[in-house]
Amino acid sequence: MYELLIENIRSKVAISEAEEEQLKKYFIPKKYRKRQYLLNGGDICKYFSFVVDGLIRSFTVDDKGHEHVVQFAAEGWWVSDMGSFLEETEAMYHIEAIEDVEVLNLTKPAMEEMLNELPVMERYFRILMQKNIVTLQQRVVADHSLTAEEKYLRLMEIYPKLIHRAPQQQVASYLGITPETLSRIRKQVAEKGD
Amino acid sequence: MYELLIENIRSKVAISEAEEEQLKKYFIPKKYRKRQYLLNGGDICKYFSFVVDGLIRSFTVDDKGHEHVVQFAAEGWWVSDMGSFLEETEAMYHIEAIEDVEVLNLTKPAMEEMLNELPVMERYFRILMQKNIVTLQQRVVADHSLTAEEKYLRLMEIYPKLIHRAPQQQVASYLGITPETLSRIRKQVAEKGD
DNA sequence: GAAAAGACTTGATCTAGATTAAGAGCACAA
DNA sequence: TTGTGCTCTTAATCTAGATCAAGTCTTTTC
Numbered sequence: 437m438y439e440l441l442i443e444n445i446r447s448k449v450a451i452s453e454a455e456e457e458q459l460k461k462y463f464i465p466k467k468y469r470k471r472q473y474l475l476n477g478g479d480i481c482k483y484f485s486f487v488v489d490g491l492i493r494s495f496t497v498d499d500k501g502h503e504h505v506v507q508f509a510a511e512g513w514w515v516s517d518m519g520s521f522l523e524e525t526e527a528m529y530h531i532e533a534i535e536d537v538e539v540l541n542l543t544k545p546a547m548e549e550m551l552n553e554l555p556v557m558e559r560y561f562r563i564l565m566q567k568n569i570v571t572l573q574q575r576v577v578a579d580h581s582l583t584a585e586e587k588y589l590r591l592m593e594i595y596p597k598l599i600h601r602a603p604q605q606q607v608a609s610y611l612g613i614t615p616e617t618l619s620r621i622r623k624q625v626a627e628k629g630d
Numbered sequence: 631m632y633e634l635l636i637e638n639i640r641s642k643v644a645i646s647e648a649e650e651e652q653l654k655k656y657f658i659p660k661k662y663r664k665r666q667y668l669l670n671g672g673d674i675c676k677y678f679s680f681v682v683d684g685l686i687r688s689f690t691v692d693d694k695g696h697e698h699v700v701q702f703a704a705e706g707w708w709v710s711d712m713g714s715f716l717e718e719t720e721a722m723y724h725i726e727a728i729e730d731v732e733v734l735n736l737t738k739p740a741m742e743e744m745l746n747e748l749p750v751m752e753r754y755f756r757i758l759m760q761k762n763i764v765t766l767q768q769r770v771v772a773d774h775s776l777t778a779e780e781k782y783l784r785l786m787e788i789y790p791k792l793i794h795r796a797p798q799q800q801v802a803s804y805l806g807i808t809p810e811t812l813s814r815i816r817k818q819v820a821e822k823g824d
Numbered sequence: 825g826a827a828a829a830g831a832c833t834t835g836a837t838c839t840a841g842a843t844t845a846a847g848a849g850c851a852c853a854a
Numbered sequence: 855t856t857g858t859g860c861t862c863t864t865a866a867t868c869t870a871g872a873t874c875a876a877g878t879c880t881t882t883t884c
Binding site for chain 2: 502579609612
C-alpha cells in the first residue's frame with residue numbers, strides 16, 4: 437500500500453525507517469470505482485491524494501458546457517484542487533476516477549501535523565511542487581508554440597502509456613483540441629508511421 | 631532593499647527578527663539595466679532571483695523564431711529557469727529586464743545553505759510554489775477555454791498594471807496571441823467601453 | 825445477448841485568429 | 855533635430871482547427 441509513496445519520497449529526500457513508519461499514520465487509504473467522483477466542483481476539496489493504483493483526472497466545465505482536463509494522475513502522482521484544499525474555498529475543478537483507483541488521502545489537518553512533526557516532508561513537498569511548476573510552464577509553452585499534431589506527438593513522448601488508458605476525448609481536452617481533430621491526427625500519424 | 635522580501639516571507643510564514651537578519655546574508659543584490667539579460671538560454675541558470683524593483687520576463691524562442699513569454703516578474707515576484715537552476719542543465723528560457731531592475735539573487739549553494747540553516751524557508755518556498763501551481767493551472771484552463779478577447783480581459787483583471795508596463799507584443803506573446811490580434815482587441819474593447 | 829448509450833470516425837462547412845503587407849507614430853542615438 | 859529603427863495599427867487574405875452532422879463501432883446494462 438505505502439511502498440510507492442515511500443519510494444516516491446525517497447527519490448526526492450532522505451528519510452529514516454522510523455520516519456517512514458511514522459508517515460503512514462497521516463494517510464487514509466481509500467478506493468474509488470471507475471467514474472466515481474473524488475471531488476465535486478463547488479465543494480471544498482478535503483484531500484490531497486496520492487495515487488497508489490489507477491488513473492484519475494481533474495477537470496473544469498466552462499460556460500458553454502465544455503470540459504477541460506487540467507491534470508491526469510496515475511500511480512505515483514498527487515492530485516487535488518490545490519487552491520480549494522489550501523484556502524478551503526469552493527473547488528473550481530471536479531476530480532474523477534477514470535479507472536478503479538486506490539489512493540492515500542491526506543486531510544489538511546493531517547498534512548499540517550505531518551509537516552510539523554516530520555520537517556523533511558516540507559522539503560519533499562517543496563521539491564515536488566517545483567518539478568510540477570517546471571512541467572506546467574513547459575505545457576504552457578507547448579500550448580502556445582506547437583500545432584495540434586505536434587502537441588499530440590509531444591504527449592506520446594512524455595506520457596506514452598497515458599494516451600491508451602484515458603478516453604480519447606479526455607486526451608483531446610487535455611491537449612486543448614477537439615476529439616474530432618485528435619481522431620484525424622491519429623489517423624494521419626498512423627498512416628505516416630507504418 | 632530587503633523590506634519587500636521580508637514582507638513577502640512574513641505574508642506566508644512567521645519568522646523572528648533574528649531569522650530576518652540572518653536571511654540577508656544568503657542573497658546577492660544586483661542591478662540590471664533595461665534590455666539586459668539575466669540569463670541566456672542554453673547557459674546554466676545560476677540564480678533564483680527575487681525582484682525588488684522593475685520588471686522582468688522569461689521567454690523561449692521556437693524553431694520558427696517566434697518568442698513565447700513564459701512569465702512576467704515585477705516587484706515581489708521570483709523569477710528563474712527553475713529546471714535549469716535545480717538540475718544545473720541548459721536553460722530553455724531567456725530572462726531579460728524589461729525595465730531597469732533591482733534583484734536579490736540566490737545561488738544554488740546559498741539556497742541550500744539557507745534551507746538547512748533556516749528550515750522555515752523550506753515552508754516558505756513550499757507555499758510559494760503551491761500558489762504558483764494554482765496560478766499556472768488556471769492559465770492553462772484559460773488558454774484552453776477563452777477567446778483571445780476574454781484572455782485579454784482576464785489579464786486586465788488579474789494584473790491590470792502589467793499590461794501598461796510591458797510592450798504590447800510581449801503581452802500578446804504571454805497570452806498566446808499575435809500582436810496584431812491584441813491591437814485589434816484593444817481597439818474593440820476601447821470602443822465598447824468608451 | 826439484445827438494445828440503448830457512449831465513444832470514435834469521417835466528411836462538409838465555417839470562423840477566429842494567423843499571416844502578409846503597408847503605413848503611422850515614437851523613441852533614442854548621433 | 856533629424857533620421858533610423860522599433861512598436862503599434864489597420865486592412866486584405868488565408869488556414870488550422872472548430873463546429874455541425876451522420877454514420878459505425880464498443881461498452882454497459884438489464
